[in-house]
Amino acid sequence: MIRKLLVANRGEIARRIFRTCRRLGIATVAVFTASDELAPHVSEADVAVRIDSYLTVDQIVAAARAAGADAIHPGYGFLSENAGFARAVLGAGLIWIGPAADAIEVMGDKIQAKKVVSAAGVPVLGGDQSFPLLIKAAAGGGGRGMRVVTSADTLRSAMLAAEAEAQSAFGDGTVFTEPYLPNARHVEVQVLGDAHGRIWIVGDRDCSVQRRHQKIVEEAPAPGLTDPVRSALHRHARAAAEAVDYQGAGTVEFLVDGERIFFLEMNTRLQVEHPVTEAVTGLDLVAWQLAIAEGGELPAAPPPVTGHAIEVRLYAEDPARDFTPQTGRIRAFDFGTAPDVRVDSGVEAGTEVGIHYDAMISKIISFGTDRSAAIRLLADTLRRGVVHGVTTNLGLLRAILADEDFVAGRVDTALLDRRLTAWLGAGEDHAVRKAALAAAVGSAVRTAASGSVQARIPAAWRNVPSRERVRAYRYAGATFEVGYLNRGGRLESSWLPGVSVLAVDADRVVLDDHGVRESYRVTVVGDGADVHGPDGAYDFEGVPVFTDPAANVAAGSLLASMPGLVVAVHVAEGDQVAAGAPIVVLEAMKMQQTLVAPGDGVVGSLAAVVGRQVAAGDVLAVISPPDRDAAPLDAASAGPAAPAAPAVISSEEST
CATH class of the missing domain: 3.30.1490.20 (ATP-grasp fold, A domain)
Known part of the structure; x- marks a missing residue:
């Protein structure tokens, strides 16, 4: 029996595993790094041990021994698919929550995995x-x-x-x-295997809505599959699992192109999207992982799949800026407690989101009697949900759930690329403009009330009634310059015709939109404001109406596109570079971005240094105009040899 379990992971997956442990009466041990000392998963465990890295096998095993743990669960990511880690855990006399190291090794090598499953009759690309x-x-x-x-x-x-x-x-x-195959679907099958030779096929999931080959929306069961295709997927998943005598929870992933099926890979761990399978089967997959590790036997058949579940991944990133990772302290985080909605989160109000780990901060899951019910419930949950303090993809997720192709089940791995412009355009609609107006007038009242003299003057508006005041905000890549004035004690705005201000107090604004009354909660944050209204929550960043010329950067400046760490510098001062030549590589939240020269020129100054942490907007280099007498350059010959980047900024996940 497992009595005390160490989770060799962090964030929402550590908290999710702890939840099952508490239900089963198993004591818990967290590990954490210096940047995670105040993270929620640390305080939720019974005890915690500091380590230098989540990738250090020896320290994690030593932490388990020091805390008296008798088992280790790897979660997902980090060392979860590391055969050497599994062997080290077992070699230390501890229980490993996962498949045999040999199965991890075979399926972890994508080339070898394709050979093994192909020999078992599974079609491969x-x-x-x-x-x-x-x-x-x-x-x-x-x-x-x-x-x-x-x-x-x-x-x-x-x-x-x-x-x-x-x-x-x-x-x-x-x-x-x-x-x-850009228009294929990404469909996967959940499997469970025990030490007695029994394999369960626990339904399927569609994970086609992706950005940069990484999933953001998952659902179970996969919609719109024909019975022959679904049966074939389950049959091939069983064959793949049996080929390596699989034990524990795992997922076999496929591309589905019409009636054609191709094996992608097998993930020998719990998946991020496992909650949707739990929702439609009633299973606790973590509990079964623990039971199987203890030698338990699966019943003859898994429970049937009923209803439909959808999960969205909430990322600290800016979709309007090529999904660049975002950092900051979360001021508010609340997605309610509605029945049939589950929130697996690695953060809470007060959590600091840094640059060191994956940008996913939470998952929100809905369950309905059918797919339409699940979509409606999840869309409403996202509309009511509040995240303030860090830019997220919440608006994009809301747009996806409202998209006619998604609602109809017409999904494939290229859907996001085709619809992204339209989805991002939802950030400039009437609802956002009303929220910006609420931010402006709410901020004005709050500013007036903060002054000892102004506090005695109603609303404290300027005494030139014919001229509007202006507050400028930035949201989702768009800038809003909101004009308003006080006319006879009533706030008005020509900026948004048909919308009037009915009431304003310290934290609430009531608007009238063509006869429909709406209430907005407004919290002033510096020059910006957090707003929550009937259409959702918004973080408005204050923008100076008049820009200080001294704040302008020099022409040819290469700016950090995100907060992160400089991991490579491909040039030196004085180097001649061609347009598109790689200059600096930044890394944050498991993503790397290569910043390239915007045009031909000479590296006039270079502030980027490997190992330096930078903020978004920092000047990393200045590319001066080229010497007119110099020979024309091309990206291949300019500067030190380095892989050419295909765009001004190219993005890829790292590890």
Whole structure:
């Protein structure tokens, strides 16, 4: 029996595993790094042990021994699919919550895995060289190290970049290619296996809505599959699991292109999206992982799938700026307690979101009697949900759930790329403009009330009634300059015709939108404001109406696109560079971005230093105009040799 369990992970997955442990009466041990000392998962465990890194096997095993744990659960990510870690845990006399190390090893090598499952009769994608191709890391996963190649001209540079990133992320630079099917669906099958030879097929999930090859919406069961396709998926998943005598929870992933099915990979761990399977089966997959590790036997058959469940991943990132990671202290976090809604979160109000780990901060899951009911419930939950203090993809998630293609079940892995512009455009609609107006007038009253003299003057408006005051805000990549004035003690705004201000106090604004009364909660934060209204929550960043010329950066400045760590500098001061030449590589939250020269020129000054932490907007380098007498440059010859970046900023997940 397991009596005390160490979770070798952090964030929402650690908290989720602790929840099952508490229900089963198992004591819990957390591990944490210096940047996670105040994280929620640390305080929720019975005891906690500080380590230097979540990737340090020896320290994690030593932490388990020091805390008196008799078992280790790896969660997902980090060391969860590391066969050496599994062997080290078992070698220390501890119980490993996961499959056998040999199964991890075989399925962890994507090239070897395809050979093994192909021998078992599972269809796989061939490695031919017809374009488009997808380059993948053999030891990778989760979208890290992938490159899509559409022509032979860019194949070599893409291979070099993928190899470098795979080496950095996984310690193995081996890559391989397979045909790229941009309009296929990503469907996976949940499996459970015990030590007695029984394999359960626990339904399927669709994970097609992705950004940068990483999932953001998952649902169970996968909608719209024909009975023959679903049966074939389950049959092939069983064959893959049986090929390695699988034990524990695992997932077999496939591409589905019409009636064609191709094996992608097998993840030998619990998946991020496991809650949707739990919702439609009533199973606790973590409890079954623990039972199987204790030698328990699965019943003859799993429970049937009933209803429908959908999960969205809430990321601290800015979709309007190429999904760049965002940092900051969360001021408010609340998604309610509605029945049939589950929130697995790694954060709470007061949590500091830093640059060191994955950008996912929470998952929100809904369950309904059918898919339409699940969509409606989840959409309403996201509308009512509040996250303030850090930019997230919440608005994008709301737009996805309202999209006609998604609602109809017409999903594939290219859906986000096709619809992203429209989804981001939802950030400039009438609802956001009303929230911006509420922010402006609410902030004005709060500012007036804060002054000892102004506090005695109602609303404290300027005494030139014919001229509006203006407050400027930025939200979702758009800037709103909100004008308003006080006319006879009543606030009015020509900025939003048809909408009037009915009431304003310290934290509430009531608007009238063509006869419909709406209430907004407004919290002033510096020059900006947090607003929550009938259409959702918004963080408005204050923008100066008049810009100080001294604040302008020099022409040719290369600015940090996100807060992060400088991990590579490809040039030195005085180097001549061509447009598109890589200059600096930033890393934050498991994502790397390569900043490239915006045009031909000379590196006039260089502030980027490897190991330096920078903030978004910091000047990293200045590219001065080229010497007119110099010979023309090309990206391949300018500066030190480095993989060419395909755009001004190229993004990939790292590890």
